Amino acid sequence: MFVVIGATGSVGREAVRLLLQNGEKVVAVTRDPAAVLPDGAQVVIGDPSRPDSLTGVPDGIEGVLLSPRAVGGAAAELLTLVAARGARRVVALSASTVEHPAGHQRFADAFRAVEDTVWRSGLQWTFLRCSDFAANALAWAPQIRATGVVRGAYGGAASSPIHQRDVAEVAVRALAARDHAVHASHAYLLTGPQTLDQRDKVRLIGEAIGRNLAFQELAPAQVRQAMLAQGLAEDIPDRLLGSLADNADKPGPSTDTVEQLLGRPALTFAAWAAENRAAFASPARS
Known part of the structure; x- marks a missing residue:
């Protein structure tokens, strides 16, 4: 049995699906009582940043997939809880900025702090630096x-x-595959297969939906102000604009780690855009 913390996130939801597909029992933890998760998952409603609220987590756990953004500063308490329920290993989502700095240092430091907490937990660990x-x-x-x-x-x-x-599939390998032990004490740097700038991404989305799209350059201060005007917390434009500024000077890292681990090429941004074309397509006019 495996626990997925952050089960409604983009990686967590995929991991729940893949674990169930592989015949594993899954406990999906979410704050949202109305969350729709794959059939077969045991849903536990609670706040991972308050582990004492997770009274529905059962005994007999083998491992946990941990999303730092879901647990906030409560990673140590959460790991103590799952260890008491039997967990022996943990896969923690992290960020490439831990080893390839970009943006404000405090964001990378937060991921490194979670990694340190996991390392000190005594559980078998794998870090996915995405x-x-x-x-x-x-x-x-x-x-x-x-x-x-x-x-x-x-x-x-x-x-x-x-x-x-790709992240979810690597996570499931490290958690539940028969060779999971070979992933213990590894920090994997996971990237897509192609280096793309923002204009490239917009172009590929346009190709997916059959529409000519454009990227209009704005001053960073203007973008920041617009995001704050939408009611977003200051950390959000700080996180976005800081990384973009550094990656404008030096592209982010690119690895073939996904292909090495999964035995197939990493999925492309074009493939992602094609899968998500409905989100970008204009509604049909009657």
Whole structure:
């Protein structure tokens, strides 16, 4: 039995599906009582940042997939809880910025702090240090549907975005595959297969939906102000613009680790865009 913390996130949901597909029992932890999760998952409603609320987590756990953003500062308490329920190993989602700095240092430090907590837990561990998710481009969907123009800063900022399914599949291998032990005490740097800047991503989304799209360059201060005006917390533009600024000067890392671990090429951003074309397509007019 495996526990997925952050089960409604892009990686967590895929991991739940893959574990069930492999015949494993899954406990999916979510704050949302209305969350819709794959059939067969045992859903536990509670707040991972308050582990004492997770009274429904059963005994007999083998391992846990941990999303740092779901647990906040409560990683140590959560790991103590799952260890008491029998967990022997943990796969923790982390960020490529831990070893390839980009953006504000405090964000990388937060991921490193979670890694340190996991390392001290005594559980068998694997860290997945991910590049930016392809799914982050969903933030552009309203602009694309409405105008066909993405307005943002640092159009030349380049990274190798990763498909959440690749991250989830690596996580499931490290948690539940028969050879899971070979992944113990490894920190994997996971990226997509291609280095793309923001204009490239917009172009590929346009190809997926059969529409000519454009990227309009704005000043970073203008983008930041617009995000704050939408009611977003200051950390969100700080996280986004800081990484973009650095990746405009130096592209983010690119590895073939996914292919080495899974025995197939990492999924491309174009494949992700094709799968998610409905999110970007304009509604049909009657």
